[in-house]
Amino acid sequence: MNKKTAEGTGARSGIKAVAELAGVGIASVSRVLSGQPGSSPQMTQRVLEAARQLGYAPNLLAQSLRRRATHSIGFVGSDINNPLIASIVSGAESVLSVARYSVLLTNSGGIPSVDAERIEVLLQRQVDGLIVLPALEDDPATLAALRNTQAPVVLIDRTLPADIPAHYVLSDHYQGVGDAGRHLLSAGHRRIGLVVGRDVRPTRERIRAVEDAYDGFGTPRDLVVHRGTLSAEHGEEALEAMLSSETPPSAVILGGNQLLEGALRAVDRRKLQLGVDLSLICCDDVPLSRFHQPPIATVMRDTALLGKRAAEVLLAQLESPGKTEPVTLPTWFEPRQSCGRFHPGR
């Protein structure tokens, strides 16, 4: 298929080689290739032809250095293995890639110091912007790293001190978990367990939501909060702990999808029947949970949308910087058999 001689010898040729072959100046080549106006049709032809012959491909590194823009953004999350995070990344990537931005992905493993370190590296790589899901909202190193840049930063499901110039895309956990709580209370549950992660916005909102639900029922806040990491292991531990207490809760809300697997292990071991012996509600969808026996009631949200919105906010800032209002996306409660049927208050 080689028309001429050295077509596609490997993308080694630079703009200089193209200029030589075309017998024109370097500046002209740059103009034509970057689609700037002010080139005669002949010039355009010659350059394009030469570039094609040499199989020229621009060195984006050099271009970025000179233009002071890399057309790349950094994503810092805890763990891409979490389908929640994966979905967010995926959503963000989809809108960024149509805008021709590349994504630098980093996993911090949920370790605050790693968050900070990774943010620093990404900034050194001169990313144009950052989408961050930090493990903590008040880690000094992370905050320092974030303060250390002019590049726009979008946070997902976290709120940072006001002195950090950042943009926010949040989920309305309060609504979904509130509905879940009210559902349980009107089903007669009076002692509800809530498994949560670290003290970040979703955790606070979920607790507040259930507390307010109790208040709305004029019932004492008999809420059992279990804190830890949002892992399957913690899900198991948390359920074990709650269920073996003197006065175990009759319903449990899991504040994270990863908890479900562990929770089910504990439930299985104790041969409890979900929806009968214990009501269970999970926050965030898990692939097969609606096919579980019984199906697992879930507080849903569109996680891909979370990533998309974050990317959109970021792109908008890249266009024209400025302050923005937080974007809040809905969550909703989907009752399923695992949270049982109504039965009169005890």
Next chain:
Amino acid sequence: MNKKTAEGTGARSGIKAVAELAGVGIASVSRVLSGQPGSSPQMTQRVLEAARQLGYAPNLLAQSLRRRATHSIGFVGSDINNPLIASIVSGAESVLSVARYSVLLTNSGGIPSVDAERIEVLLQRQVDGLIVLPALEDDPATLAALRNTQAPVVLIDRTLPADIPAHYVLSDHYQGVGDAGRHLLSAGHRRIGLVVGRDVRPTRERIRAVEDAYDGFGTPRDLVVHRGTLSAEHGEEALEAMLSSETPPSAVILGGNQLLEGALRAVDRRKLQLGVDLSLICCDDVPLSRFHQPPIATVMRDTALLGKRAAEVLLAQLESPGKTEPVTLPTWFEPRQSCGRFHPGR
């Protein structure tokens, strides 16, 4: 906490500013900061102090341009939402990040032309290497893109024409699926359905494995192969099609984890009891599948390891280029209730 004056004014200062503040030459700063030998203790001190004061952070773009190495690698996959891919990425990222490499992540959506395009962009960004999971093994554009570089390329679960210089990390699908097939055959199944994706290595190996299993039993190859994408939708379609045929298979092997959800929809709709009315085996683990009622038999593999090995092979090539033998990682069959109990051949 600001010791001196302008400490941390934003990472705007370059190596030049450091040199000026320290009252030394630029070259010396570079030497000290990049840890090269041949600097007096005083020089080292002065430079370090100046850098600290200015909150200097290197511009990795400039460094990469000059060094002709970016310390970054590109990952091209179909869809990070697939927990399988997510796990691979995660595994790769974990070993790359300890080697201080950054990862550029791209989703192709399983579209061959997008694969090619994304590979091209990553190469223009001068990634030092590539880990690729292309949708097809013979897409001309993708192959051309891959041929277009000196950078080492590692393929996962794909084999390319011999003229492409690439390295391979593969799964031994033949073993796991073979065991699954033999399990079904000895349980008395004679007509087995196999749902697969496009014509890539895993698909071929799985078909071959079941065929050989039939042969090993001296039984006619009564295999029903259904081809399509590896989506939940296709899983549903495939099962609908197979189950509504005149002579439906009594057992089905799903050649991809995403198929399971769809398959379960079809099974539920028909009120079939898995392990009794129909035996089902899924390739690759799905989070809750072992908690399903009944638990889903699965052909397992360590997907994170797949990513780790790929990264290791890549790093080794970056150290010292050369040809390598394909790395093959095991798969194994885990029988569970969904594939029923033994019952005599019909």
Next chain:
DNA sequence: TTGAAAGCGGTACCAT
């Protein structure tokens, strides 16, 4: 040991 200067591969200003 140290620093001046020549690039890396582009972009963009400025004069022609």
Next chain:
DNA sequence: ATGGTACCGCTTTCAA
């Protein structure tokens, strides 16, 4: 419309 050239921020001879 075109091309020379300074420069982006850093590394790396090379000479002092």
